[in-house]
Amino acid sequence: MDLLMELLATITTYLVLLACIAFTAIIFATVISNLLLKVPFVPSSKRVIKHIAKLANIKKNDQVYDLGSGDGRFLFEADQYTDKELIGYEQALLPYCLTKIKNLFRKSNIRIHMKNFMKANLSNADLIYCYLGPETMTEIGEKVQKECRKGTRIYSNTFSIQNMTPEKVWPKDKKKRLPTIYYYKV
């Protein structure tokens, strides 16, 4: 009995140690990738996500992409509007793992890639959502104009695409705590 208890205690100690190492590694990898990527993992509030998903008027046959999808919150919200698979690209390990874990508990149609979205093929996208940074938005402007089909809609939280003209801009609303939202069409 004593031997069994000792064995269980040893296994538990090793499991806790392993979990601590894995957690530290994930945090370390996230900090490093945030430094390298220029755009850190700063999730949009659930209120903002719901608001943009409604503005975007997502149709049943829309193929939705989130570039830099964080913990996948826009994709999970958009999933209720479309029958198509929703695609996310997220390069940082922590938000990628969070999306994967959330996906285990929900019956959602989300496919998340741990990959730089600048290397992704966006030619199937009907709707693209992003919340990134000014420099990255210019690169996205070039990429979507080269790659996406005519009519692809792009919604950007906070940051404009300097090399494209927006179809519509909803200015920041301090009372409702909503950021500036930009809508573009390829």
Ligand SMILES: C[S@@+](CC[C@H](N)C(=O)[O-])C[C@H]1O[C@@H](n2cnc3c(N)ncnc32)[C@H](O)[C@@H]1O
């Ligand atoms: C500001 S967060 C937004 C997260 C989410 N879209 C939201 O609105 O809550 C930006 C995310 O983009 C990711 N990211 C930045 N550049 C990326 C790249 N080139 N490829 C893939 N992910 C990227 C970051 O790791 C971060 O999680």
